[in-house]
Amino acid sequence: xxxxxxxxxxxxxxxxxxxxxxxxxRTAARHSYTGATVSRVVGDAGATRAxxxxxxxxxxxxxxxxxxxxxxxxxxxxxAEEGSRVSLGTALQEVxxxxxxxxxxxxxxxxxxxxxSQRARxxxxxxxxxxxxxxxxxxxxxxxxxxxxxxxxxGVIGVIANRLLGxxxxxLPELEGGLLAWGRAYRVPAGADRLSQQEWAALGRTLAPAExxxxxxxxxxxxxxxxxxxxxxxxxxxxxxxxxxxxxxxRKGFAALTVADIVATARVPRSAFYAQFAGKEGAxxxxxxxxxxxxxxxxxxxxxxxxxxxxxxWNGLEGLLYYxxxxxxxxxxxxxxxxxxGEAATRRSQxxxxxxxxxxxxxxxxxxxxxxxxxxxxxxxxxxxxxxxRRALAREGASRLPELLPFCTHLALAPFVGxxxxxxxxTERAQAVG
Numbered sequence: 001x002x003x004x005x006x007x008x009x010x011x012x013x014x015x016x017x018x019x020x021x022x023x024x025x026r027t028a029a030r031h032s033y034t035g036a037t038v039s040r041v042v043g044d045a046g047a048t049r050a051x052x053x054x055x056x057x058x059x060x061x062x063x064x065x066x067x068x069x070x071x072x073x074x075x076x077x078x079x080a081e082e083g084s085r086v087s088l089g090t091a092l093q094e095v096x097x098x099x100x101x102x103x104x105x106x107x108x109x110x111x112x113x114x115x116x117s118q119r120a121r122x123x124x125x126x127x128x129x130x131x132x133x134x135x136x137x138x139x140x141x142x143x144x145x146x147x148x149x150x151x152x153x154x155g156v157i158g159v160i161a162n163r164l165l166g167x168x169x170x171x172l173p174e175l176e177g178g179l180l181a182w183g184r185a186y187r188v189p190a191g192a193d194r195l196s197q198q199e200w201a202a203l204g205r206t207l208a209p210a211e212x213x214x215x216x217x218x219x220x221x222x223x224x225x226x227x228x229x230x231x232x233x234x235x236x237x238x239x240x241x242x243x244x245x246x247x248x249x250x251r252k253g254f255a256a257l258t259v260a261d262i263v264a265t266a267r268v269p270r271s272a273f274y275a276q277f278a279g280k281e282g283a284x285x286x287x288x289x290x291x292x293x294x295x296x297x298x299x300x301x302x303x304x305x306x307x308x309x310x311x312x313x314w315n316g317l318e319g320l321l322y323y324x325x326x327x328x329x330x331x332x333x334x335x336x337x338x339x340x341x342g343e344a345a346t347r348r349s350q351x352x353x354x355x356x357x358x359x360x361x362x363x364x365x366x367x368x369x370x371x372x373x374x375x376x377x378x379x380x381x382x383x384x385x386x387x388x389x390r391r392a393l394a395r396e397g398a399s400r401l402p403e404l405l406p407f408c409t410h411l412a413l414a415p416f417v418g419x420x421x422x423x424x425x426x427t428e429r430a431q432a433v434g
Contacts, residue, residue: 154388158353389401
């Protein structure tokens with residue numbers, strides 16, 4: 001709603017408000033939500049703080065208004081109004097072309113909003129739900145892939161975000177064929193058995209729940225002069241700081257986190273913290289490195305046990321999901337809060353996701369599906385699985401992540417062994433384990 005200029009008693013020019021909204025998009029895309037201060041926004045818009053506050057209550061108010069305007073424009077371009085329907089290929093082409101032409105707006109909608117306030121994240125989820133409705137409407141009856149609209153959307157968004165963070169926006173339209181082939185790889189033959197979302201959930205519930213908190217505690221150093229040598233003592237304090245950072249981020253969120261929170265949680269002096277890290281960003285990076293190292297070890301150790309490649313994929317994902325489920329603080333810090341930690345942390349998160357594509361290499365060697373682009377397919381699978389995990393964490397918490405094992409395995413297998421064989425494998429495996 002347009003506010004009035006109290007000192008003049010007349011309506012503020014709409015162009016000023018639109019200019020501020022556009023400036024918020026550019027500023028947040030360049031500096032993230034945390035760096036999109038009122039001073040930067042008004043500087044970019046060529047306005048004054050007085051004019052800003054005539055239109056918006058605060059920075060968050062402006063950010064939410066900018067998100068709503070950008071989201072509505074994107075949805076209109078996709079024909080999201082009631083009764084309209086576009087093909088999946090047309091919708092995908094529109095998304096990629098618009099992302100290439102408007103990289104700042106796309107970053108704002110898909111990346112920076114996740115690092116903003118809780119209200120902004122809820123708006124983001126509403127936007128995604130409307131995009132899912134567009135995808136659902138675009139799928140041909142009887143030929144729809146055995147893939148949820150949300151997983152398809154997460155794979156596409158992940159690939160787009162990865163290109164934007166890598167400065168490759170101009171090349172996005174070239175990915176249409178690869179992404180479309182990836183989505184179509186989940187189609188099952190006409191008349192073949194399919195699983196509904198309720199059946200996927202029931203299949204997952206046959207698996208054993210995780211035990212949250214296992215190995216999460218780190219023992220404190222003895223009081224007084226430490227019996228540990230200097231190197232061992234430093235390593236122990238670093239480990240305590242890393243665990244404390246994950247715990248504090250999960251409790252407060254990265255934006256509100258302070259070094260004081262970390263050292264109080266870790267029970268170490270500030271000097272011990274600054275001997276290891278320059279600030280909270282460095283400690284958060286150590287959390288991400290810890291997640292990658294331990295999660296990769298958990299997945300690889302289980303992956304090696306399978307007799308066939310599908311069994312190895314199942315086992316590797318099982319190790320990964322149980323590892324994350326049993327460490328809820330690390331899970332929330334490494335999956336939910338990462339965008340709040342800035343672009344460098346978001347880039348590392350993307351790289352961590354892609355690190356797990358090495359478990360797909362055998363599938364590419366065995367597959368004769370030349371129509372599937374290996375790089376695009378691997379990225380889409382990794383980001384789809386990550387998106388499924390992120391949504392489950394935000395909705396239900398970490399302990400139920402193992403229930404995603406059948407669906408995540410299907411996401412990984414179907415492009416290589418075929419959707420029908422993938423469904424048969426995960427169904428038999430879940431029933432056997434359960």
